Amino acid sequence: MSESLLADTTGISAGPVSQLLEMGGPVMIVLLAIALAGVVTFLYLMLFGTFFAPRFTSKLKKAITEWQQKPDGNVSEHLQRSAGRYAQLNPLHHLIVNTMNARNAGTDPQQIRESVARDAHEALEPFEAPLKIIEVIAALAPLLGLLGTVLGMMEAFGAMAATEGRANASQLSGGIYEALTTTAAGLVIAIPFAALSAWIEFRLRRIQKTINSALVTLLSVPVATTESEPEMEAHDKPAPAAGTRTGRVVEYSGDEHQGRLANATG
Template identity: 85%
Template sequence: MSESLLADTTGISAGPVSQLLEMGGPVMIVLLAIALAGVVTFIYLMLFGTFFAPRFTAKLKNAIKEWQQKPGSSTPEQLQKRAGRYAKLNPLHHLIVNTMNARLDDTDSQQIRESVARDAHDALEPFEAPLKIIEVIAALAPLLGLLGTVLGMMEAFGAMAATEGRANASQLSGGIYEALTTTAAGLVIAIPFAALAAWIEFRLRRIQKTINSALVTVISVPVTSQESPAAVETRDESVSDTGARSRRMADYSEDGHQGRLANATG
């Protein structure tokens, strides 16, 4: 009795898949394979995005506000110290810290913009390949379904031609029904993946807009150049030397040299 129950259970579980494969043929196998690949790609994209997608967190917002009020080396240093293990996986965190340090080092603005654009593209590049795979699946599934339908119709009409037109309507309609199954399966696969591709592209555009807005804010804040202690000491020495020379010239004029020059010319 247990064997019969097990046979019934396996028959129920494997019945729909085997029936689809019998009705659709090789094209249905390809459709199921790309559907499985699309599901795996979407799960990978969600897991990868949870940990490695650029995120504009509250700490980054507060750091940019502090940078706008008083730009200095304390802002990127505190941002680095307060960053946890999860925050260090955020590419936007590294972009903002590197941009602040570049501004403090008086790096050329054009060089900073080129570096920021390259790093921002690198942060979003891992999401482009999964998005492309999902888009290809959404575009390929209806075509594969149509191909299965055409092959099924050719087979049905070939069987009709083999019987020299003596095939009844039930046989012809059964063949057409089986042929249309691949088209329905292709549309069922394509519609949700097309919606997922549009949603993922919309999210990537929002992330890119957030990255650009945050980095432009950091770059646009004017930063006063900070002199090193050696430069300050050199500047003080030059000022003292200038003062000493001025005092010597004043003493020279007070000794009567200026009066003798005036008498000689006068």
Template identity: 65%
Template sequence: MSDTAMLSSSAIFDGPLGQLFEMGGPVMMVLAVIALAGFVTFIYLMLCGALYAPRLTGRLKKTVKLWQSSPDNVKPAQVRQEAGTYGRMNPLLHLVANTIEARQDDKDPGQIRETAARDAQHALEPFEAPLKIIEVIAALAPLLGLLGTVMGMMEAFSAMAATEGRANATQLSGGIYEALTTTAAGLVIAIPFAALAAWIEFRLRRIHKVINSTLVTVLNSPAQSEALVQPDATEAPLEPEVVVPEDGKKPEGFQMPAKQQLAHAAG
């Protein structure tokens, strides 16, 4: 069994892949390492995005709408409990629940906004480092490929100088071909990682927009139901109170209310 594994591994390194590494030299090994690192980073980012990315679920939308229409009926502890294990991995759920809880406790609005902004930034931090790694790989791969090409060209012209210019075109073109291999490899690595970096950045902007709009909705909604008390139209308006001086004399311009006038006239 071990002999079979050794034969298969030797076949891999003696095949086209081995020839590619032999032509590219040490720069090709570095390109292979950063390509593997970028692939692992992308897989990690996809797993984190599937489990821990802030997302506005249907249940969370209903909670926000209920908070807008009837804030007294929203219970943050109950919202967390009903979300389930997978739902509690959603950072946006905790952002909304914590903000509603702070609003219900009548905390300082400025402090609530600062806390919500800080927690929103923390929710996006796990995705910023992998994105930066992918961006660095996309920028570094073509430069490494160019470095390998320059080193290969230097080696080819050094061999030509050693033969005092007697090297034929076949030997020179072979050296140039080997030198350009690293440039091609660098571009092959850089192009997909550049596209991935742009896609991930677009997704993060969308997530940031969703977080911002949701928190603004929660912060601008009233913390409790405000019932406007309408005056009863059937109730007669109160008549103004008349203050009579202690000496019993009526002040100038004094006019007795209509009911009192009728009472005096009757008797």
């Protein structure tokens, strides 16, 4: 009694997979394998994105607003102190803090842009490989289904040729059934993965747009520094007749210097 129940249970649990393999032939094994690989890749992508995807949080928005009002080192220091463990995993948090520190340090703007572009690309690079795998699965599944169709039809016509055209319906039905099964399986796998790849690509484009918007805002705010002027500019510009430098504010007097200040500010 127990053995029959165990046999029934085993048959029910292994029935669907074994039936698919029997109906679709060897191509069905490949289709099931790539479908499993796609599911694992998607789960990994979702889990990885939960912790390491760039996120434009409310703290970062507040920090950028404060930076626009007063661009100094206090903004980046406060942002670093208030960041929790989960925020430390956010690549956009490090991008914003590093950009603020670089601008406060008086780093060359072109060097800052190159560093920011490289870091932004590295933040999105881990998501490119899983997306490519899902896209390949979505494109490969219909082709494998078509391959199963061709093999099934070859089997059907092979049976007909073996009987010299006198094959009955039962001999032809096996090959045709295999052909239709693999075609349907390929489409069933390809359709959801094609939708997933489009959705993931859309999300990555939105993240990239968010990163670009945040970094452009940081780079567009003028920042005064206490760094000494280059020697060439010092030789080109005469010393101000009456000027005092206090901190980051420079006061000039005289019509000549007022004209230069107006030209510098546009």
